[in-house]
Amino acid sequence: MSSVPGWANVNERRNLPPALAVSTVILGIREGQDGGPDKLCLPLVRRIREPHQGLWALPGGPVDAQESLGQAAGRNLAETTGLRPNYLEQLYTFGDIDRSPTHRLVTIAYFALLNANQVGTTVQDDNVAWFDIDDPAIAQLAFDHRKIVDYALWRLRNKTEYGQIAHRLLGERFTLAALRGVYEAILGRRLDPANFRRTLKNTATIEATDEYLAGGQHRPPRLYRYVGHGPDPLEVDPTQA
């Protein structure tokens, strides 16, 4: 008998199909300290059983028979982290034979984005914690999850469309400076504010509102809004999940 329902233990694995799981790389933005640049960060869960007990890992779990893959990803990350991201995209499916030491495991990796509010309000306990993506403590993760995180970052950096990512990592309305901070965090380098503004004005998917962000210490910036939809035909609708 296997200790995980639906999963075969090491002695049965040759005679059964691979076990199916989903894992999600959840990325959010955290404002920089002391005027430093914003940082990308992600929540991880601690493994509470073998294999890799005690190591940090991506939130995830098995796929139920009654749910689609995207629904499985949404449900698993809600159960393990309490988060409900508003963007979910399938990343890649990892299925090397030896990626788990105890059983043959095929993992469909997803990639989620959280806005700033969601990052702040998340519960943290001994088994769930947030890390900056360059934190040395997560240089190694359980299974091949470090490779999955790296691939998610690569995908994010190679996303062409500006607005798409923008309103997912920020709120419904946002300033151009905040958006620039997001892109600087993703790309890891400074961007010229004037040129950034110019290219975004040519982007049809971002639109100025009549509102300004008051309460700052300097000239109030105008708020912008995302309109339209990206070109990827297979984006998951997380409202179904």
Add this chain to the structure above:
Amino acid sequence: MSSVPGWANVNERRNLPPALAVSTVILGIREGQDGGPDKLCLPLVRRIREPHQGLWALPGGPVDAQESLGQAAGRNLAETTGLRPNYLEQLYTFGDIDRSPTHRLVTIAYFALLNANQVGTTVQDDNVAWFDIDDPAIAQLAFDHRKIVDYALWRLRNKTEYGQIAHRLLGERFTLAALRGVYEAILGRRLDPANFRRTLKNTATIEATDEYLAGGQHRPPRLYRYVGHGPDPLEVDPTQA
């Protein structure tokens, strides 16, 4: 008992994990007739059992316990079509609950490119045939395979890197005109020969050789070669498959 090893029939499905399969969209280039443009084409196999018996479908099959996903894709397409592509890339994993009428089926779709020689020499019989991608006969395919084909075409059109696709769909050496034909087939529009030449010369991954293609009816074109490697960190090495 299920008629397919490792797969549950409809009565057992609620109690077992989803069945895992791989399917591959194999794309090749066919030279245009009567001076017309080149065309993208793909081989399909006829379903010889239910569900969807008689319909055309992507080549594929189950994932064995002893092979990686890429290996499963390479093995299945070799068994069903006799083809051994030199490029294989994971596309997307399809896992909607009702995508197969008889059992819960999760399919990891792959995307392969063949060069012109391989397209010509393929065996065709009643159950394997090549179709142009705009052939009305394949407007409908078994399962959700039409959606998978459309997504493969979308991915191909959105590939940025020129040389990568080039030497996979053509041979080791190729003329710039042949490469332009490939891109015109992919993008579905004519490209200016002079400008195409210029942009390719600025592409570091394509290099001129000292050889020329003799035997044509006009001035012999120079042969070029692909050098270097694209940026995608998760490309499958098909030599392992």
Add this chain to the structure above:
DNA sequence: GAGACTTAATGTCAGAATGACTCTAACGAA
């Protein structure tokens, strides 16, 4: 209240990239 300071937003300018087009070179066919 008068500056100084900081950020918002616009403008300028040179170099690179792009699209449309012209011109010459090199082959086979007539």
Add this chain to the structure above:
DNA sequence: TTCGTTAGAGTCATTCTGACATTAAGTCTC
């Protein structure tokens, strides 16, 4: 030898891009 066709190089105007300057509009300090 001439012609037709493709190979390949070059031209020019437009657009895009990065670097930088300038003005606008708030808060903070004295």
